[in-house]
Amino acid sequence: MSEQKPENGKQQEEPRQEGYKTGEHSDRQRIISALEQIAEQNKVTEYQAKRADQFHRLVEKLTLRLESRKYWVDVSGVIGIFAAAAIAIWAVLDSHWSSNNQYKIMNRQVQVMQDQLDAATATQRPWIKVDIQFVGLRFAANGDAEIAFRSNYRNVGQYPAQNIQMRIVAAVVTEKTDLRSIDEEIIQCNLAAKDSATLSAPGIVLFPGEHAPDIVGGAGAGRAYVSATEYKKSLGGQTGLLFKLVGCIDYSLPSGSGRHGQTGFAYMISEEGTPPDFHEYFIKPVPNTSVVANKIMFKPDPFSSGYIK
Numbered sequence: 001m002s003e004q005k006p007e008n009g010k011q012q013e014e015p016r017q018e019g020y021k022t023g024e025h026s027d028r029q030r031i032i033s034a035l036e037q038i039a040e041q042n043k044v045t046e047y048q049a050k051r052a053d054q055f056h057r058l059v060e061k062l063t064l065r066l067e068s069r070k071y072w073v074d075v076s077g078v079i080g081i082f083a084a085a086a087i088a089i090w091a092v093l094d095s096h097w098s099s100n101n102q103y104k105i106m107n108r109q110v111q112v113m114q115d116q117l118d119a120a121t122a123t124q125r126p127w128i129k130v131d132i133q134f135v136g137l138r139f140a141a142n143g144d145a146e147i148a149f150r151s152n153y154r155n156v157g158q159y160p161a162q163n164i165q166m167r168i169v170a171a172v173v174t175e176k177t178d179l180r181s182i183d184e185e186i187i188q189c190n191l192a193a194k195d196s197a198t199l200s201a202p203g204i205v206l207f208p209g210e211h212a213p214d215i216v217g218g219a220g221a222g223r224a225y226v227s228a229t230e231y232k233k234s235l236g237g238q239t240g241l242l243f244k245l246v247g248c249i250d251y252s253l254p255s256g257s258g259r260h261g262q263t264g265f266a267y268m269i270s271e272e273g274t275p276p277d278f279h280e281y282f283i284k285p286v287p288n289t290s291v292v293a294n295k296i297m298f299k300p301d302p303f304s305s306g307y308i309k
Contacts, residue, residue, distance in 0.1 A: 126161035126208070128249050128263045129154050130306075132168075134298035135221065137243075137269065137283070138290040143228030145170070145243065145285065147269065152219040153249060155206040161251040161261065164203040164212075167192040168247030170224030173268070174233045177244070181304035184246040185264030189307060192250035193260060203251070231285065240282030243269035244301065264307030265300070272297040 135148035147170045155161045167188040171177065177184060196203065204218055212218040224245060231238040245267040253259040271281040272295055283291065300306070 126157035173242035181266035189248035236282035262309040
């Protein structure tokens with residue numbers, strides 16, 4: 001019995017030693033694994049450090065390049081500004097020249113179109129032609145002049161003329177009015193247009209080719225008067241008179257247009273001379289006398305072709 005004890009003890013120690021060896025191997029493996037992880041982390045850290053260093057170097061190179069380029073950009077910017085200014089000036093000059101040429105071309109085109117429009121409009125509206133005939137001249141006891149005349153007018157257009165209104169006045173020719181009959185005609189046209197807008201009774205209507213009828217507001221005899229107090233303004237003085245009949249006819253164009261046509265006229269009245277003398281003479285006012293009609297020169301004012309609208 002006593003000889004078997006050592007053998008049992010030896011058998012018990014062997015498992016313990018095996019356990020110690022197994023635990024020691026396990027600890028060693030954990031240490032090795034931890035060292036390997038530390039080594040891997042060091043490699044990663046070193047790699048990141050190298051990448052960061054490369055990045056910083058790249059940034060420095062780019063900064064230097066940018067600074068160098070900035071200098072040239074500034075220089076080229078100044079040059080560019082001058083170049084742009086020169087181009088702008090050239091563009092303005094070229095645009096000015098081009099604009100002038102385009103303006104001339106457009107002006108010609110507009111003029112052609114306006115001429116075409118005028119030609120078309122001229123055939124699509126009424127036109128009133130006036131004819132004034134001299135009847136007689138008489139001086140009253142106080143020296144006032146009475147000029148008798150006969151008026152007639154005709155629609156020579158292609159459309160009816162409506163609401164026809166006439167204004168006519170006699171006056172002494174003065175230095176101011178000698179060559180300015182158009183201005184006087186326009187005044188009478190404005191008065192006739194006012195009559196057209198304000199008179200309660202409308203004027204007559206003339207169809208194309210029709211003459212004014214012998215009614216009030218139409219054709220017929222008329223009289224105009226000049227006060228003796230106006231003689232002092234005469235071109236030839238109080239004892240030498242030239243008279244003028246100035247008037248205008250206002251009429252409405254076809255319904256709906258709202259437009260008006262106007263025909264102004266001016267006639268000179270003087271005493272007729274005998275060639276080779278002057279073709280006209282001043283009239284001497286003699287109260288209570290009549291001037292023989294065949295001694296009177298009655299003709300359109302040579303300095304006025306007649307106001308037409």
